[in-house]
Amino acid sequence: MQDWRVIVGKNVRRIRQQRRMTQEKLAFEADLDLTYIGGIERGRRNPSLSAMARIAEALSVPLVKLLSEQ
Template sequence: MRDWAVLFGKNVRKHRQQRGLTQEQLAFEAELDLTYVGGIERGKRNPSLLVMARIADALSVNLIKLLQQ
């Protein structure tokens, strides 16, 4: 089941937009590839815990918030 990946991606997009960041800026801050960030936001990628933590850090948000509905 990939529902958690879709939820995580939607939350990443929401927090990224609230911070006024582009996908490119988030990718740079999290040291990830731009296309990978896009795939995460669309729920098409299966990020590891380490990647999720790097994204949370780059967004200055608690990882738990990115996994909540």
């Protein structure tokens, strides 16, 4: 089983790219710092539940989608 941060990061990147959204746009929509989004996507940041909820909302997906392994 992969580290949950890596799973979340891969899911955020995949969904963001499917929506043709830049990291900058996602950061703006989720009201988070651009470097924080990059760190999450690389699996190096430990996002709070609140941050993940804001990202999920900005991506228009349920929060559970960010946590599920593909």
